[in-house]
Amino acid sequence: MPAPPLLFDRALHRKRLDRAAQGYANADFLQRRAAYDVAERLAPIMRSFSVAVDLSARGGAFAQALVEEAPGKVGTLIEADLSHRMLADRAGPRLVADEERLPFADASLDLIVSTLGLHWTNDVVGALIQIRRALKPDGLFIGAFLGGTTLTELRQSLVAAESEILGGAGSRVSPFADAQDAANLLQRAGFVQPVSDVDKVTVTYEHPLKLIADLRQMGETSVLADRHPKPLTRALLERTFQLYFERFGGEDGRIPATFEILTLTGWAPAG
Numbered sequence: 077m078p079a080p081p082l083l084f085d086r087a088l089h090r091k092r093l094d095r096a097a098q099g100y101a102n103a104d105f106l107q108r109r110a111a112y113d114v115a116e117r118l119a120p121i122m123r124s125f126s127v128a129v130d131l132s133a134r135g136g137a138f139a140q141a142l143v144e145e146a147p148g149k150v151g152t153l154i155e156a157d158l159s160h161r162m163l164a165d166r167a168g169p170r171l172v173a174d175e176e177r178l179p180f181a182d183a184s185l186d187l188i189v190s191t192l193g194l195h196w197t198n199d200v201v202g203a204l205i206q207i208r209r210a211l212k213p214d215g216l217f218i219g220a221f222l223g224g225t226t227l228t229e230l231r232q233s234l235v236a237a238e239s240e241i242l243g244g245a246g247s248r249v250s251p252f253a254d255a256q257d258a259a260n261l262l263q264r265a266g267f268v269q270p271v272s273d274v275d276k277v278t279v280t281y282e283h284p285l286k287l288i289a290d291l292r293q294m295g296e297t298s299v300l301a302d303r304h305p306k307p308l309t310r311a312l313l314e315r316t317f318q319l320y321f322e323r324f325g326g327e328d329g330r331i332p333a334t335f336e337i338l339t340l341t342g343w344a345p346a347g
Contacts, residue, residue: 100293183210217262258272272341
């Protein structure tokens with residue numbers, strides 16, 4: 077089988093997360109929203125999970141959500157993250173781990189969750205296969221990642237500005253999975269009873285620079301392996317911002333930013 081295309085620079089992604097770690101709590105609203113949603117999904121399930129792993133744990137929002145939304149549902153929670161700085165100064169089991177090369181033994185875990193990390197993997201299906209193998213029979217996976225309409229306003233404005241100034245547009249913002257294909261990812265990875273849901277979040281900003289600052293603080297700026305050959309110039313950015321306000325600005329003078337959170341739920345086969 078041919079290797080999947082190299083879309084993302086994982087080493088650069090780790091550096092961006094390391095950089096974001098210290099002030100991550102100032103811009104963790106998306107990850108926190110996803111984490112609490114996952115915990116709420118666990119609460120009504122009529123069983124408990126002895127050993128669970130939180131992939132892309134970041135600031136620990138899922139651990140907190142478990143206490144508030146699903147107390148007693150998980151025995152031991154192992155927090156994992158690509159960035160060691162994200163896990164610093166936290167109690168409990170912690171593990172620096174790459175979602176593309178999971179270190180867990182086959183059939184060793186009862187529950188694996190991932191909140192806004194898998195969209196940075198070069199082979200999402202391959203990562204999901206590793207997750208399914210690490211789960212015990214009838215183990216559960218719940219994962220949330222950013223979907224296709226995320227940052228649509230910024231994307232459209234940037235493409236239009238590049239077309240005007242450079243005569244064509246290239247890739248500067250990372251691609252995201254399509255909501256229609258989400259459940260198929262689980263099926264391809266061997267999960268049963270796959271379910272996918274979409275949560276669209278619109279956040280308003282006084283200026284696109286505030287949005288970009290939030291993305292940096294989240295560790296969510298582009299890490300495309302195939303870099304755009306031309307740098308982002310001041311003129312290009314200024315025109316992008318002008319178009320953003322012209323096309324999407326509200327009467328209150330603020331601009332919206334759309335985020336689409338896809339949540340996948342699947343069970344490992346019972347055996």
